[in-house]
Amino acid sequence: xxxxxxxxxxxxxxxxxxxxxxxxxxxxxxxxxxxxxxxxxxxxxxxxxxxxxxxxxxxxxxxxxxxxxxxxxxxxxxxxxxxxxxxxxxxxxxxxxxxxxxxx
Numbered sequence: 001x002x003x004x005x006x007x008x009x010x011x012x013x014x015x016x017x018x019x020x021x022x023x024x025x026x027x028x029x030x031x032x033x034x035x036x037x038x039x040x041x042x043x044x045x046x047x048x049x050x051x052x053x054x055x056x057x058x059x060x061x062x063x064x065x066x067x068x069x070x071x072x073x074x075x076x077x078x079x080x081x082x083x084x085x086x087x088x089x090x091x092x093x094x095x096x097x098x099x100x101x102x103x104x
Contacts, residue, residue: 003046003047004046004049004080004085004086004087005046005085005086005087006042006045006046006086006087006089007086007087007088007089008088008089009088009089011091012090012091015091015092015093016035016038019034019074019092019094020032020034020035034071037070037071038074038076041070041076042068042089045076045078045087046087049066049080049087051067051068051078052066052067053065053066053067054067054077054104057099057104058104060099060102060104061104063079064079064080065077065078065079065090065104066080067104069095073094073096074092074093074094075091075094075095076091076092077089077090077092077104090104091103091104
């Protein structure tokens with residue numbers, strides 16, 4: 001696969017920051033290490049973006065949405081625009097949390 005430009009929605013930055021703060025309540029070191037691993041996984045989407053299509057999320061949003069399961073617990077939703085050469089990260093959440101309206 002060819003490397004694509006990676007964009008991350010501003011809301012995703014906020015969602016990640018909230019999770020980092022939650023983890024930091026127990027361990028700041030663990031929070032920073034977790035954030036580093038997550039950011040690395042997200043950056044890798046620009047190179048390898050062939051993750052499974054999330055049929056439920058795609059149906060809710062009306063566009064093809066892919067899903068990366070991070071560390072078996074967290075969901076990173078993204079779209080791939082081959083024509084524009086862009087991978088867009090559109091959502092991040094804990095897998096146990098149900099999506100809110102308009103969320104993949």
